[in-house]
Amino acid sequence: MALKLPLNHYTHRIIADASAAKKCWVCEMVPSYRMVTSVLITQDEPGYYRDFFYVCPSHLKDSQFCTPIGPTPEELKKAADEKLKKELEEEVKKEYEEKMKRKKEKEKEKKDGDKDKKDEEKKGDEGDKKKDGEEKKEDEKPVTGKFKLSSRFYDTRMNRIRQQEIQKRNQEILRNPMAFPSVPTRNPGE
Structure with missing residues (x-):
């Protein structure tokens, strides 16, 4: 056949x-x-x-x-960027809420205030490093698409x-x- x-x-x-x-x-x-x-x-x-x-x-x-079929790689990248922005906004909101809770706890317990600040700085630095690593990975991701010859x-x-x-x-x-x-x-x- x-x-x-x-x-x-x-x-x-x-x-x-x-x-x-x-x-x-x-x-x-x-x-x-x-x-x-x-x-x-x-x-x-x-x-x-x-x-x-x-x-x-x-x-x-x-x-x-050739001509692209369906969404172009630029459109796909734009959609992925929008999705990433939404995820980052959610993370920032969660972090803000956590900081507000910690701040209230600090007001109640002034003795542990110095230790919490150091912990927050360390966590903030680690979070920034992770975000930078994620952005680099997305930039390295190859662009693909569908085409018609x-x-x-x-x-x-x-x-x-x-x-x-x-x-x-x-x-x-x-x-x-x-x-x-x-x-x-x-x-x-x-």
Whole structure:
């Protein structure tokens, strides 16, 4: 059973190992091609070919090469930032309420006031360090998105898949000894 050609829905991924970078599929014809770690890959659906190729991130911004499907990476990042802001606001409110409770306790117990201040400063410093670490992790997170190739590039990819399938069939035929005619056993003229 032959596999179906993949749909024109590609997902942008960044490979983890930078040493495994390969040349960009679009730029490979140019002598000064770049090594990239960005990959466009089709969804893994049963019965379909799995197509992937390396591509420069700059090509993803080119409207002649591909167009984004659904929310763009910028929109996704903006939504994530809004979610983070809400979480931070909630944390700040909780911290404020805790500080107010502590302040009331301090007024009741002036003896333990110096110790509580030192503890609060330590906790505040640790909280700031954690927040800074979280922000850095989010900045390092690779931007991904879904794209649709322009018809010209998509047709080129599909022609390449068809040619690979034809070559594979031809190799199978050449390996099969029954595919060739046998030598005649009778003498000519009989």
